[in-house]
Amino acid sequence: MISDTWLTRVRRKNRAWLRRHSYSFFSSLGVLIKHKLGTLMTTLVLGIAMFFPLGLYMTLINLEGINLRQDEWNAITVFFKSGTTQDEVKQVADELDQRLNPETIVVISPDAGMADFRDASGFGESLDILDENPLPWVMQVSPKRGPTEQVEARIGELTEFLQSIDSIEVTQFDYKWLQRLGRMMELGQAIVTILVLLFGLAVVVVVANTIRLDVASHAEEIEILALVGASNAFVRQPFLYTGLWYGLMGGFLAMLLLGLTMLYLGGPLGLLLETYGTLYSLRGLGISSTLLVLLCGGLLGWLGAWISVQRYLRRLKVGGRLGR
């Protein structure tokens, strides 16, 4: 026999590896097609399991996307004591600007306030009976934008400064509401994380169980393969491919369910948001996220299959029950 060079040996090994894989690839597909009902049911369970965390995740990213007019929400409203003069107000505003440099300072005079109120309230001329304007000087201060923690710190500084000034009666701001919303979103994200972990585990367990039955029904074949010299890897491969298929199909189904849900909810949700004066269309998963979900599904399926087959392969070790 002609002695092989190192390179031809490596090439031949790679080709053999490829052929073994193509054999596993097709035999695993064959098994899935042969047991259509079982495959369908497993895929359905996996699809639903993956749909839950995915659906919640989509809800969250859509909530975050809605324009909450954050600038208005986190403005501090300052009411001066009655009798404060315009000069005094201006002095406070200048000092505030110099010392803490907020994003905006809007000063509303009692007259301007009254005009606004007249327009907005619809009381109109009936307000004329008032002898004098009861409204105080008002100032709206917005902190510089930035990450939540920084904004919170700036609001703290601004409030502290404003409260130290005698001519100011009340400072008021609605930031707490926004803060709570932010916390709720964080909680939602934590719940998504837990769900992803739990349902990911569910995917692994479902696939592991399906493959376990699959392996058991192929016990004879596995034994014979091992007896005629199949390595553990060769025995494992078709099952790993089956697990991979299950994961991919489950992921695909989850996407499909998600798409249908969004189509179904999109209409009513749009109408609801319109009443808040927000024009908004639902955000879907991007291509990279879609691929990521499929990849994760495939990997989880593969992992489930691996766990199941590995448990079985322990029987095939030297000194085991093989061939008895």
Place this chain on the structure above:
Amino acid sequence: MIKFDRVSKLYPGGSRALADVSFHIERGSMVFLTGHSGAGKSTLLRLVMMLERASRGQVIVNQQNLSNSPDRLAPLVRRSTGMIFQDHKLLKDKTVADNVALPLMIAGLRYSDIRKRVRAALDKVGLLDKEKAWPSTLSGGEQQRVGIARAIVSMPPLLLADEPTGNLDPNLSRELFALFEQISYQGTTVLIASHDLDLVRQMRKRVLVLSNGRLADDIPASDG
């Protein structure tokens, strides 16, 4: 080809299957292994196939010491050993050709090569016309020959058979032994465990006799 050096095998629980067995089988020879049931024939074959490890002593097959080879080499050892089983161990849901092709699939051969070699192996055992048949439609003798085709298809240097004639009538058994003899003449070492003493004697080959796990007799070949 096969060398046992003071081999003992104790199974967990204390039962002793082989005790201090030593022998050497030359490359290309055909040897029978006999003894009553429970004498240790199957254990001996299992040691050669690396399905078990010796408790003591050295098992050397094809110049490889199996006693200190790691588990992961077991598949390679089995690939270089053709094994024939009493119950055939054929896959019912695969055709005769696919059954015979298994060792070549495992080796990762090209499909066209696999086809050629499967046909050659089936031709050798006289079952070329049953290529596409299902094992369950074949007679016991035919199924056993499919098993032999599978064992020789990858042209291993060593062929083992565990009671290959167990369920066959004497005429079929004789044909089968003749087939093994033919294979051994082509350079393959053949080791057959059988309790069919009359037939074994007729073959006039070397016979190892096991009794209670010990090598009781080693009768040399008398066919010249």
